[in-house]
Amino acid sequence: xxxxxxxxxxxxxxxxxxxxxxxxxxxxxxxxxxxxxxxxxxxxxxxxxxxxxxxxxxxxxxxxxxxxxxxxxxxxxxxxxxxxxxxxxxxxxxxxxxxxxxxxxxxxxxxxxxxxxxxxxxxxxxxxxxxxxxxxxxxxxxxxxxxxxxxxxxxxxxxxxxxxxxxxxxxxxxxxxxxxxxxxxxxxxxxxxxxxxxxxxxxxxxxxxxxxxxxxxxxxxxxxxxxxxxxxxxxxxxxxxxxxxxxxxxxxxxxxxxxxxxxxxxxxxxxxxxxxxxxxxxxxxxxxxxxxxxxxxxxxxxxxxxxxxxxxxxxxxxxxxxxxxxxxxxxxxxxxx
Amino acid sequence: xxxxxxxxxxxxxxxxxxxxxxxxxxxxxxxxxxxxxxxxxxxxxxxxxxxxxxxxxxxxxxxxxxxxxxxxxxxxxxxxxxxxxxxxxxxxxxxxxxxxxxxxxxxxxxxxxxxxxxxxxxxxxxxxxxxxxxxxxxxxxxxxxxxxxxxxxxxxxxxxxxxxxxxxxxxxxxxxxxxxxxxxxxxxxxxxxxxxxxxxxxxxxxxxxxxxxxxxxxxxxxxxxxxxxxxxxxxxxxxxxxxxxxxxxxxxxxxxxxxxxxxxxxxxxxxxxxxxxxxxxxxxxxxxxxxxxxxxxxxxxxxxxxxxxxxxxxxxxxxxxxxxxxxxxxxxxxxxxxxxxxxxxxxxxxxxxxxxxxxxxxxxxxxxxxxxxxxxxxxxxxxxxxxxxxxxxxxxxxxxxxxxxxxxxxxxxxxxx
Numbered sequence: 001x002x003x004x005x006x007x008x009x010x011x012x013x014x015x016x017x018x019x020x021x022x023x024x025x026x027x028x029x030x031x032x033x034x035x036x037x038x039x040x041x042x043x044x045x046x047x048x049x050x051x052x053x054x055x056x057x058x059x060x061x062x063x064x065x066x067x068x069x070x071x072x073x074x075x076x077x078x079x080x081x082x083x084x085x086x087x088x089x090x091x092x093x094x095x096x097x098x099x100x101x102x103x104x105x106x107x108x109x110x111x112x113x114x115x116x117x118x119x120x121x122x123x124x125x126x127x128x129x130x131x132x133x134x135x136x137x138x139x140x141x142x143x144x145x146x147x148x149x150x151x152x153x154x155x156x157x158x159x160x161x162x163x164x165x166x167x168x169x170x171x172x173x174x175x176x177x178x179x180x181x182x183x184x185x186x187x188x189x190x191x192x193x194x195x196x197x198x199x200x201x202x203x204x205x206x207x208x209x210x211x212x213x214x215x216x217x218x219x220x221x222x223x224x225x226x227x228x229x230x231x232x233x234x235x236x237x238x239x240x241x242x243x244x245x246x247x248x249x250x251x252x253x254x255x256x257x258x259x260x261x262x263x264x265x266x267x268x269x270x271x272x273x274x275x276x277x278x279x280x281x282x283x284x285x286x287x288x289x290x291x292x293x294x295x296x297x298x299x300x301x302x303x304x305x306x307x308x309x310x311x312x313x314x315x316x317x318x319x320x321x322x323x324x325x326x327x328x329x330x331x332x333x334x335x336x337x
Numbered sequence: 338x339x340x341x342x343x344x345x346x347x348x349x350x351x352x353x354x355x356x357x358x359x360x361x362x363x364x365x366x367x368x369x370x371x372x373x374x375x376x377x378x379x380x381x382x383x384x385x386x387x388x389x390x391x392x393x394x395x396x397x398x399x400x401x402x403x404x405x406x407x408x409x410x411x412x413x414x415x416x417x418x419x420x421x422x423x424x425x426x427x428x429x430x431x432x433x434x435x436x437x438x439x440x441x442x443x444x445x446x447x448x449x450x451x452x453x454x455x456x457x458x459x460x461x462x463x464x465x466x467x468x469x470x471x472x473x474x475x476x477x478x479x480x481x482x483x484x485x486x487x488x489x490x491x492x493x494x495x496x497x498x499x500x501x502x503x504x505x506x507x508x509x510x511x512x513x514x515x516x517x518x519x520x521x522x523x524x525x526x527x528x529x530x531x532x533x534x535x536x537x538x539x540x541x542x543x544x545x546x547x548x549x550x551x552x553x554x555x556x557x558x559x560x561x562x563x564x565x566x567x568x569x570x571x572x573x574x575x576x577x578x579x580x581x582x583x584x585x586x587x588x589x590x591x592x593x594x595x596x597x598x599x600x601x602x603x604x605x606x607x608x609x610x611x612x613x614x615x616x617x618x619x620x621x622x623x624x625x626x627x628x629x630x631x632x633x634x635x636x637x638x639x640x641x642x643x644x645x646x647x648x649x650x651x652x653x654x655x656x657x658x659x660x661x662x663x664x665x666x667x668x669x670x671x672x673x674x675x676x677x678x679x680x681x682x683x684x685x686x687x688x689x690x691x692x693x694x695x696x697x698x699x700x701x702x703x704x705x706x707x708x709x710x711x712x713x714x715x716x717x718x719x720x721x722x723x724x725x726x727x728x729x730x731x732x733x734x735x736x737x738x739x740x741x742x743x744x745x746x747x748x749x750x751x752x753x754x
Binding site (some may be wrong): 092 | 358359361386387388390391392393394396397400401402403404405406407408409410412426427430434534535536538539540541542543544545546550
């Protein structure tokens with residue numbers, strides 16, 4: 001038989017061959033009309049997960065908003081590498097105010113748009129606020145929670161690389177346990193970051209029962225585009241938390257950014273799901289379960305776990321946390337179990 | 338329309354007449370009645386096309402204001418004391434970005450020790466933040482200054498604080514003349530921003546600026562305040578044409594032309610000072626008053642002109658620059674440089690301590706007879722201070738100072754008089 005079914009997924013990756021899809025099914029990024037909201041020429045490091053995530057997320061948001069989008073940006077890598085004036089990578093109206101107030105800036109922009117529309121002085125313009133994990137889960141958390149609680153019409157995107165990378169890789173409340181940072185050095189009896197209670201902001205966002213919360217990684221960019229598009233189709237406070245590996249801060253090879261993002265999901269370390277009004281409505285299942293070591297050993301921030309005497313107990317604790325995620329979010333199909 | 342109303346409500350009515358588009362509210366005494374009034378007016382539909390947002394902190398209030406102002410909306414908020422300090426990072430940011438936000442500061446002391454009463458420590462701590470600061474003497478002037486503030490802010494693209502004494506003005510019921518919407522519309526045109534977040538003409542705002550241009554950008558902030566220095570008296574003139582009364586301007590002089598001694602002050606205490614001066618004038622003393630309305634930009638030339646015929650100047654200020662003396666005095670002395678006159682700093686009215694005519698008379702008489710020192714704390718209870726100093730000399734664990742001093746004073750009515 002001359003017919004041969006087309007396999008969308010190339011071996012070992014989730015990359016969809018756009019050539020094989022009909023025009024309407026192709027990714028936003030594959031569209032020659034895409035905005036290039038975050039244009040080339042910026043100063044991000046090679047292999048920067050945040051630059052990749054922001055490019056896909058904001059282009060998808062621009063596509064959904066039919067080109068009418070304003071972005072507010074927290075202080076951090078994304079802000080610094082994108083606007084070394086007189087150059088700017090942003091092809092959309094963009095404002096950076098402070099480190100800790102980006103959600104509130106978004107609220108203000110949305111309020112102004114609402115009134116300008118009432119007065120017939122403005123089209124329907126949408127708002128995205130974005131920041132890194134430090135600007136979101138730590139210093140900007142008060143403003144973020146306020147924006148959620150009021151259900152302001154803002155899509156907030158957190159690019160989580162697990163630390164303050166812009167200031168030289170210090171610990172944030174999103175830094176995972178045992179990870180080395182400049183302020184949690186791999187020394188002493190319990191090297192690396194402490195095992196705290198964790199602060200998983202997507203769950204806290206869900207506790208606000210806002211219309212939409214989702215997590216994503218830069219390994220599944222179609223999933224990211226889908227979630228941004230879905231979020232942009234809704235009104236009120238929406239939150240997307242994207243895991244974006246940082247070669248510099250994680251001590252990983254630049255070419256491993258996507259691989260690490262995928263391993264974070266496949267190990268269960270980072271659950272990928274979406275939730276509406278406080279309830280989980282969908283998860284990305286783990287395709288090929290992996291032990292956490294596969295994820296950890298590619299990163300120098302965990303090198304102290306794999307010395308001459310491997311830190312078996314610590315690795316077991318990290319595995320237990322991943323297993324808990326797998327159970328909690330139902331990341332494995334029953335059959336696969 | 339003449340009406341008997343609370344200062345806060347008069348300000349709320351003035352702001353409403355300015356057709357605000359976004360108002361951010363966070364409660365802190367003694368500012369609260371203003372945003373309460375505005376919230377009610379917006380909810381009742383009396384202020385059309387206005388978004389009233391109850392935010393979760395003052396830092397958020399100013400941040401929401403930055404976002405809305407950068408999107409082209411006329412934006413207002415109000416705060417005081419700790420609230421102003423909590424929003425400081427955003428206060429500087431609003432000025433640095435050149436956003437014409439108008440904010441009422443209901444002047445109140447800063448803790449510790451916590452104190453809700455009036456002095457000028459809060460807004461004076463923001464002396465160098467880049468905002469214009471206008472001080473109201475009366476509730477009528479507070480009302481009028483808000484209308485002028487929006488116009489001034491939007492013309493020069495700088496934010497403006499209208500400072501009014503907490504409780505003394507905000508909570509005082511007085512007769513005020515509330516203008517009509519037609520009058521305000523005639524004076525204040527719709528806001529036309531210099532910069533705006535607009536998908537039709539996308540711009541990046543808030544980029545990093547390095548040593549190559551930072552000085553120039555900062556100089557521009559100064560140049561804009563110098564423009565404001567010229568515009569403030571012109572706007573007061575325009576205001577008079579439309580509304581028929583004197584309000585605003587850089588300074589208010591009272592009997593300074595022939596005065597040997599000039600008292601300089603800001604805010605509501607000017608009324609008490611003028612009453613005292615009237616009494617002393619009747620007794621033949623050549624004493625006058627200079628009220629500073631525009632604290633930033635500071636009108637050096639105006640102040641100098643008002644002081645040049647005097648022999649003595651007493652700066653009476655509701656603020657303390659710990660470790661040196663006065664805050665306002667420092668600026669007044671800058672204006673006096675080269676003039677041969679004696680200057681005195683008097684720190685008065687901290688944390689709501691009443692400034693009485695009796696105390697002022699004693700103070701001014703001392704100044705006239707040459708007995709007044711460079712730095713005086715009006716009506717300071719030396720017994721209480723000395724007792725605490727003695728306790729600290731003799732006891733290592735002397736305990737919390739404020740609480741010990743309160744215990745020494747004993748149970749009395751709140752000592753604001």
